[in-house]
Amino acid sequence: MPADTTGESRTTGDGSAPGQGGAVTGGLVPVLLVAACLRTPLSGVSPLVPRIGAQLGLSAPALGLLTTLPLLAFATVSPLAGWVSGRWGMGRTFTVFLSTLAVGILLRSAPGVGSLYTGTVLIGASIAFGNVLVPALIKRDYSASMSWLTGVYSAVMTGLAGVASGIAVPLSDALGQRWRPALAAALPLVVVALAVWIGRSRRLGETPLTVTRDDGSRGGRAAWAHLLRSPDAWAVAVFMGLQSTTFYMLLAWLPTIERNLGVSDAGAGAHLLVFQAVGVLAGLVVSRWMQQTTDHRVPAAVTGIAMVIGVAGLLARPQLLGLWIVITGLSQGSAIVVALALPGLRSQGPRQTARLAGMAQSLGYLMAAAGPTVAGWLGQSDGWDAVLIVVGALACVQAVVALPAGRHAG
Numbered sequence: 001m002p003a004d005t006t007g008e009s010r011t012t013g014d015g016s017a018p019g020q021g022g023a024v025t026g027g028l029v030p031v032l033l034v035a036a037c038l039r040t041p042l043s044g045v046s047p048l049v050p051r052i053g054a055q056l057g058l059s060a061p062a063l064g065l066l067t068t069l070p071l072l073a074f075a076t077v078s079p080l081a082g083w084v085s086g087r088w089g090m091g092r093t094f095t096v097f098l099s100t101l102a103v104g105i106l107l108r109s110a111p112g113v114g115s116l117y118t119g120t121v122l123i124g125a126s127i128a129f130g131n132v133l134v135p136a137l138i139k140r141d142y143s144a145s146m147s148w149l150t151g152v153y154s155a156v157m158t159g160l161a162g163v164a165s166g167i168a169v170p171l172s173d174a175l176g177q178r179w180r181p182a183l184a185a186a187l188p189l190v191v192v193a194l195a196v197w198i199g200r201s202r203r204l205g206e207t208p209l210t211v212t213r214d215d216g217s218r219g220g221r222a223a224w225a226h227l228l229r230s231p232d233a234w235a236v237a238v239f240m241g242l243q244s245t246t247f248y249m250l251l252a253w254l255p256t257i258e259r260n261l262g263v264s265d266a267g268a269g270a271h272l273l274v275f276q277a278v279g280v281l282a283g284l285v286v287s288r289w290m291q292q293t294t295d296h297r298v299p300a301a302v303t304g305i306a307m308v309i310g311v312a313g314l315l316a317r318p319q320l321l322g323l324w325i326v327i328t329g330l331s332q333g334s335a336i337v338v339a340l341a342l343p344g345l346r347s348q349g350p351r352q353t354a355r356l357a358g359m360a361q362s363l364g365y366l367m368a369a370a371g372p373t374v375a376g377w378l379g380q381s382d383g384w385d386a387v388l389i390v391v392g393a394l395a396c397v398q399a400v401v402a403l404p405a406g407r408h409a410g
Contacts, residue, residue, distance in 0.1 A: 060377070068372050074124055147337075300406035308396055311391050
């Protein structure tokens, strides 16, 4: 994909040059608070799956939908994020999506199966906006440090998601084994992020925070058509899809796989915390690596190779479970940083970044959506080793797709 596939000028939403908006936007704290909300409401679910299923009488595929529905929402809503922010302004868009996220968390924790799934859909639709717009905002205001700052916000996102996984079961135990209040534990974080973002928007106004006004004009449609014809854009999208699929399959079912190996609920939750926590370090390392080079094929490919090693170890030597959890966590932590950074690195300006991120996340999460449900069915019918084999096969393809996705465009 050429360096600029849309022909847009390299200016920000307020007319300033990229990379010069940091002082205007008031620093990274509000952005990092938003990042903290992008996985935490989802990652505490899988350790509680046995309790949810036992209480509500849900099958494994039905429980897999608790992970699949947010991904379907990501796929559906992601292409709309740039258009909505262009009409409303970035500040208002973030305020609305954080408010909707809070409502979704409350609804998911309310009694009834319907509220559980409806709240899950609202959570996914809300998070989709942040998934697309945070990279676009970083591209606009901090383009010179795109890779490194992507690693920082990914570290916040992944680290707190790991904490949510690790405390889900102990918190549920402390609340009398009630899982609904434990699922609501992310709400205070979302409320804090919402309050900070409202204050920022009121202080700065809407104009400096607008990323794009992709209003369906002829030029906007032509840019989308050009993007959809780009093989390299499709490679970026498929890379996003493959790493997302393996991540959400493991996020949903790794605790169940471990319980089949004799690990307790609390132990499986702790391992899920390790799985995500080691990814924080890996993400920071790979972001620094990517910052120092213009050709990202090797760091992108390494993420898939590490996952192959990790799942092969789980299959061949499960007694070394801790080692393989660390290796798979390192793979996922670095892969998500690569996937989130590529749209900004392969585009010019926040408008094209939002388009490419929207395309990559829409296709990527559509691919990933089938993962948890298929894994649940496969695990019940053929055993959980079959799930690990599928994860390893997808990781092999990811390592191959990394070559065109990470190729230097200049």
